[in-house]
Amino acid sequence: MDVFIQQLINGLTLGSIYGLIAIGYTMVFGIIGMVNFAHGDVFMVSSFIALICFLLVTTVLGITSIFLALAIVLVVAMFFTSLTNWAIERVAYRPLRGSFRLAPMISAIGMSIFLANFVQVSQGPRNKPVPPMVTDVIVLMDNNGYQVTLAWKQVIIMAVTAVLLMGFWYLVQKTSLGRAQRAVEQDRKMAALLGINVDHTISLTFVIGAALAAVAGVMYLMYYGVAHFADGFVPGVKAFTAAVLGGIGSLPGAVLGGLLIGLIEVFWSAYFSIEYKDVAAFSILAITLIFMPQGLLGRPEVEKV
Amino acid sequence: MAVQLAETAPPTAKASPSSSVMAHAFKDAVITGLIALGLFAPLIGFETVIIDGALGLDYRPGTLAVMVGIIFVGRLLLNLTVWSPNRKPSVRSGPTIFDRAGTTIGPAMKPLLLAFAVGFPFIAAFAMGGMNESRYLIDLGILILTYVMLGWGLNIVVGLAGLLDLGYVAFYAVGAYTYALLATSAPINDFFAGFLGETFWANWAFWICLPMAGVFAGLWGMMLGFPVLRLRGDYLAIVTLAFGEIIRLVLINWVDFTGGGAGIASIPRATFFGVPFTAGENGFAALFGLQFNPMHRIIFLYFVILALALITAFATVRLRRLPVGRAWEALREDEIACRSLGINTTNVKLSAFATGAMFGGFAGCFFAVRAGFVSPESFTFDISAMILAIVVLGGMGSQIGVAVAAAVMIGGMEMLRNLGFLNQIFGGDFDPSLYRMLIFGFAMVAIMVWKPRGLVSTRDPTIFLKERKAVSGDHVKEGHG
Numbered sequence: 134m135d136v137f138i139q140q141l142i143n144g145l146t147l148g149s150i151y152g153l154i155a156i157g158y159t160m161v162f163g164i165i166g167m168v169n170f171a172h173g174d175v176f177m178v179s180s181f182i183a184l185i186c187f188l189l190v191t192t193v194l195g196i197t198s199i200f201l202a203l204a205i206v207l208v209v210a211m212f213f214t215s216l217t218n219w220a221i222e223r224v225a226y227r228p229l230r231g232s233f234r235l236a237p238m239i240s241a242i243g244m245s246i247f248l249a250n251f252v253q254v255s256q257g258p259r260n261k262p263v264p265p266m267v268t269d270v271i272v273l274m275d276n277n278g279y280q281v282t283l284a285w286k287q288v289i290i291m292a293v294t295a296v297l298l299m300g301f302w303y304l305v306q307k308t309s310l311g312r313a314q315r316a317v318e319q320d321r322k323m324a325a326l327l328g329i330n331v332d333h334t335i336s337l338t339f340v341i342g343a344a345l346a347a348v349a350g351v352m353y354l355m356y357y358g359v360a361h362f363a364d365g366f367v368p369g370v371k372a373f374t375a376a377v378l379g380g381i382g383s384l385p386g387a388v389l390g391g392l393l394i395g396l397i398e399v400f401w402s403a404y405f406s407i408e409y410k411d412v413a414a415f416s417i418l419a420i421t422l423i424f425m426p427q428g429l430l431g432r433p434e435v436e437k438v
Numbered sequence: 439m440a441v442q443l444a445e446t447a448p449p450t451a452k453a454s455p456s457s458s459v460m461a462h463a464f465k466d467a468v469i470t471g472l473i474a475l476g477l478f479a480p481l482i483g484f485e486t487v488i489i490d491g492a493l494g495l496d497y498r499p500g501t502l503a504v505m506v507g508i509i510f511v512g513r514l515l516l517n518l519t520v521w522s523p524n525r526k527p528s529v530r531s532g533p534t535i536f537d538r539a540g541t542t543i544g545p546a547m548k549p550l551l552l553a554f555a556v557g558f559p560f561i562a563a564f565a566m567g568g569m570n571e572s573r574y575l576i577d578l579g580i581l582i583l584t585y586v587m588l589g590w591g592l593n594i595v596v597g598l599a600g601l602l603d604l605g606y607v608a609f610y611a612v613g614a615y616t617y618a619l620l621a622t623s624a625p626i627n628d629f630f631a632g633f634l635g636e637t638f639w640a641n642w643a644f645w646i647c648l649p650m651a652g653v654f655a656g657l658w659g660m661m662l663g664f665p666v667l668r669l670r671g672d673y674l675a676i677v678t679l680a681f682g683e684i685i686r687l688v689l690i691n692w693v694d695f696t697g698g699g700a701g702i703a704s705i706p707r708a709t710f711f712g713v714p715f716t717a718g719e720n721g722f723a724a725l726f727g728l729q730f731n732p733m734h735r736i737i738f739l740y741f742v743i744l745a746l747a748l749i750t751a752f753a754t755v756r757l758r759r760l761p762v763g764r765a766w767e768a769l770r771e772d773e774i775a776c777r778s779l780g781i782n783t784t785n786v787k788l789s790a791f792a793t794g795a796m797f798g799g800f801a802g803c804f805f806a807v808r809a810g811f812v813s814p815e816s817f818t819f820d821i822s823a824m825i826l827a828i829v830v831l832g833g834m835g836s837q838i839g840v841a842v843a844a845a846v847m848i849g850g851m852e853m854l855r856n857l858g859f860l861n862q863i864f865g866g867d868f869d870p871s872l873y874r875m876l877i878f879g880f881a882m883v884a885i886m887v888w889k890p891r892g893l894v895s896t897r898d899p900t901i902f903l904k905e906r907k908a909v910s911g912d913h914v915k916e917g918h919g
Contacts, residue, residue, distance in 0.1 A: 168672045182480045188495050189484070216476045228887045235602065236890035238675070239830050242823045243882025250876040255481045263493060366819065370683070373676065408691040415680040415687075422677050423665045 135274060139281045140403045141396070146287045146356065148395025149294035153349035154372035155379070155387035156301070157342030163318045163382035164338050165230065170241035171221060173369015174248035175343055179214040179350030180360045181252055184261055186210060187354070199266055203289075203355065210347040218343030219336055227332070245365070252362040261360045290352045297348055298388060301341070305384060314338060318382070367411060371398070374418040380431020389429060463517030471510035478505050548838060555583075555744055559737045569733040576733075580740050580808060582848045584801055587747040589828040589840040591797030594754055596826065597835035598763065599790035600770030601667070602675040605682025606825050609795040611689065611817035612658045613651040613802025618702040618812045619695075620647050640706045641714055644807050648800060655799020656792040663791035667784060682822055689814040701813025708739055708807045739808055746804060750797045751837055757793070766790050820875075827882050833892025843893055851878060 154176050161169040186209045190202045225244045229237045267286040274281040305311035316324040317334045325331045353368070354360055375394040379386025394414060401413040421428065482505055485496040554561075558579050562572035588610065595603045620626060621643035630639045666677045689696045696702070707715065715722045715735035722738075723730040757763040765786045769776050777783055806812050824847070832843035854874040885893075 162672075166672075168676065178481070181486075184486060184493075185480050185484045185495065188486065188493060192495065213476065213480050216473070220473060220477055225883045225887065229890055232890040234672075235596075235830055235834070236886050238602075238672070239827055240883050240886040242827070243879045243886065245879070246820070246823065246875055247879030247883065250873075250879060252481065254872050254876055256486055259488065261486050261488070261493060370679070374680075377673075377676070409687070412684050412687050412691075415684050418680045419666065419677050419684075422669055422673050426669060426673060 135276050135279050135281050136403060138274070140399050142281075142283055142287060144396035144399035145392060146290050146395070147399060148375075148392035149290050150349045150352050150356070150391075151368070151372045151375045151394050152388040152391025153294060153297070153345045153352070154368060155375040155391045156384060157346050158373050159376040159379070159381050159384060159387040160314075160338050160342050162376070164314065164335055165226075165237075167226070167237045167241070168373070169226075169342075170238065170369075171225075171244040171248055172342065172346060173367075173372065174245045174365035175214060175218050175221070176346040176350050176353075176368060176372075177360075177362065177365030178217060178248055178252060179210050179343070179347035180354045180364070181256060181261075181362075182213045183207075183210040183347070183351040183354050184263060184360045187263065187266075203266065203351070207293075207348065207351050210351050211344040214347035214350065215340040215343045218339045218346075222336060222339040227335075230335075245369075249362055249365060256362065258362065263354065263358050263360075265358055266355050286355055290356060293348065293352065297345065301345065302384070304341070310334075310337060370418075371411075371414050374414055374421075377418060378421050378428055380428025382432070383428065383430040386428055386430035460518070463514055466517055467510050467514035470513040471506055474506045474509040475502075478502055551838070551841070552748075559740055569731055569737075573733060573736060576736050576740050578849070578852055580736075580743055581852070582845050583740070583743040583747050584805060584808075585825065585828060585844040585848050586841050587743065587750050587801045587804075588798060588825045589832065589844050590747065590750040590754060590837060591794050591801065592825050592829050593794075593832075593835065593837065593840055594757070594766075594797070595790055595794035596829050597840075598754070598758070598770065599766040599787060601787060601790060602672070603678045603791070603794070604675045604819075604822055604826060605662075605678035605680070605685075606794070606798055607817045607819070607822040608662070608678075608682040608685040609655040609659060609798030610802040610805065610821065611685055611814075612655045612795075613799030614806040614812045614816070615689065615696060615702075615802075616651040616654045616799065617644065617647040617803040617806040618705050620650065621706045621806075622702060622704070637714075641709045641712045643706050644708050644803070645711065648803050651803035652796040652799045655802065656796035658799075659792040659795025660788055663788050663795075667787040667791065679819065679822070682817075682819060686814050686817050689817070696814075699814060701811060701815070703811045705806055705810050705812070707810060708735065708742065710738060739804075743804055743808075746800055750800075753793075753797075754837065762786065762789055824878075831882075831885050831892050836892070839893055846893075847878070847881075850881070 154172065157172045157175070158169060161167060161172070183206050186206045187202065190196050190205050196202045196205070221244055225240045226237050229240055267284070267289065269285045270282040271285070271288075272280050272282055305314065313324070313329045313334045314337070316327070316329055317331055321331055324334075353364075371394055372391065375390035376387045377390070378393060379388070379390030394417070397417060398410050398414055402410045405413075479502060483498060483502040485498055487494055487496045559572070559576050562575040562579070563569050566572040566575060588606070592603065592606050595601050595606070621639075627639045662678070662681050666674060666681075669677060690699050692698070709715065710722045713720070713722050713725055715732070715738070717723065717730040721730065722728075722734055728734070758767070765776070765781050766789075768779075768781065769783060769786055769790075773783060776786075805816070809816075828843045828847055829840055831847070832839035832841070851874055854877060
């Protein structure tokens with residue numbers, strides 16, 4: 134029971150991070166029908182931006198309050214990551230919109246390789262460890278020496294995720310930007326005829342997706358305390374799995390899928406084998422797609438002749 | 439935003455005096471420069487360095503300024519020349535220069551390329567002034583041909599049947615591990631040693647395992663293909679990617695069987711149909727009365743992969759004439775029409791998947807015998823991406839395009855290793871080989887934006903009435919599966 138609760142906490146934390154990345158995949162897929170392969174690497178870039186910003190804030194500016202520092206890092210990372218993703222969409226995807234289906238995908242794979250190697254060349258190939266930022270823990274249960282703990286950083290991750298998702302939900306459901314976005318998702322041409330700036334809306338989708346990925350990047354850096362240039366691929370694929378599991382195109386689905394993938398991965402590592410945890414995640418991706426291609430909350434794809 | 443400014447410039451700007459063009463171009467370049475500054479500032483402006491175990495920051499304002507300056511000047515020059523509103527757009531109709539070159543020299547091209555490929559080891563030896571000196575060139579030729587073969591194999595799946603496979607490297611790995619495991623297996627060696635001689639298995643392993651590697655990879659293709667081929671489009675791509683990763687992870691983690699991350703070493707080398715390339719009495723050199731030279735084996739390997747690649751190409755050409763090949767192409771064009779005409783789409787897709795996988799297995803077996811060592815490191819997603827990029831950049835479905843793309847991409851990557859002279863420009867600690875993958879990724883994006891239909895954009899029709907005409911690649915669909 135103790136182990137179970139502890140793993141539940143760990144799984145929800147990891148799942149929050151996956152859910153944040155998954156939203157970027159699901160939004161982009163929903164609006165332009167493309168798997169944005171570079172999204173995982175955008176997440177990785179954001180954790181490097183966060184790392185640099187954190188070092189600047191703590192060593193150069195000398196801010197000692199860790200929460201103030203984290204808040205600054207979060208805002209800065211969101212800004213620069215959004216700018217990066219905006220530029221990527223501009224350079225690599227927009228010229229290919231309306232072209233044949235494989236072209237943007239190859240372009241995205243190229244961009245993914247480019248980003249990973251750009252970071253490798255500019256920041257070096259080694260792991261970049263940061264000193265632990267938040268170390269306090271709350272002991273929930275103590276059962277003969279086995280302590281079930283809830284670390285403050287886990288609380289922060291879950292709280293930040295929840296708050297951001299609520300804000301994000303409000304943005305998509307209640308504002309004119311969200312309405313424009315959903316309209317473009319349903320029918321791009323009709324939306325354009327009704328006076329929606331489609332290019333602008335698609336750009337903003339990429340910006341929002343990147344901003345959420347940046348939050349995930351900051352949280353990832355804070356949780357694991359390390360950044361590495363190759364860390365984008367596997368979390369990216371897992372987040373994509375989460376998006377597919379929840380039903381691609383569905384925003385609540387992405388979050389639900391993220392949480393499920395996080396839980397499955399953590400429980401698999403705890404009860405079966407830690408070596409095969411990625412195999413478990415990838416198998417779930419395959420099994421979901423084979424038996425339930427529309428995902429948990431997605432709409433079934435209707436085939437039109 | 440910057441592009442939009444240029445595009446939405448009013449039509450009167452065409453006749454405007456050059457000063458306003460200049461101002462506009464300058465403003466646009468400044469905006470681009472500012473965006474570039476924002477993009478590069480965090481990652482190029484600062485470098486995280488580990489000093490005494492703790493992480494510190496290094497500042498690189500010079501590099502940042504140079505990068506932003508390059509972007510600014512480049513954009514300004516482009517605005518004043520190529521994108522200038524005063525410049526008359528050259529209206530081009532009809533086939534582009536590449537297509538015309540393709541159609542005019544196309545027929546002569548294939549025999550010429552083939553002759554070049556066959557004569558390449560001799561040309562290389564002659565040009566470098568000796569067999570030993572040509573080792574590097576011939577190794578490069580082997581590498582390029584391996585990718586040509588993989589590209590042609592994947593071309594069956596992606597180019598002909600229109601199924602997007604992002605896990606092709608899995609079959610390459612299956613082929614390589616089939617050979618590695620069988621050839622190093624002690625029980626099989628003992629089994630043959632009993633009645634065919636001690637050295638039989640070491641000498642013949644490659645030739646016996648080569649077809650088996652193809653068969654195994656094909657079986658794996660069917661096993662993986664069967665559940666996933668109901669999926670369409672990007673979903674299929676993602677599931678194949680997942681399978682590729684699963685196979686790699688299993689290879690890493692199943693240490694008892696595959697040797698784990700350390701891989702399998704000392705795999706028996708290729709032999710000349712049972713005659714080993716050794717210096718001894720029973721060796722290849724002694725048998726043919728030549729002076730022993732380790733290059734004999736390399737040149738022989740070159741011809742093996744050339745033959746394998748040509749078999750792939752020949753099989754593809756012949757398969758396209760068969761009902762199954764026509765069904766592949768019909769499937770790519772319109773799956774629903776295929777079903778309504780009574781084609782069993784599952785079987786057709788499976789056959790394409792398995793055929794493609796089989797050639798991947800052959801290539802994998804060759805990889806294992808050439809390197810003499812296999813490890814999961816060689817079968818990452820990057821390889822899948824590279825093969826797919828070769829197929830798409832070559833213009834899906836065009837065999838000669840795939841060959842050219844493989845030569846350009848792999849040859850280009852190798853060229854980047856040899857840019858030692860850049861050290862003199864950028865200083866001693868500049869390592870050009872670090873930039874290989876960076877440039878590779880950038881080139882993928884650039885080529886896609888420049889020519890989304892690939893380098894060769896004409897196709898040979900499979901069926902024609904009276905006269906064979908070139909078909910533009912734009913008329914070929916890419917399939918939904």
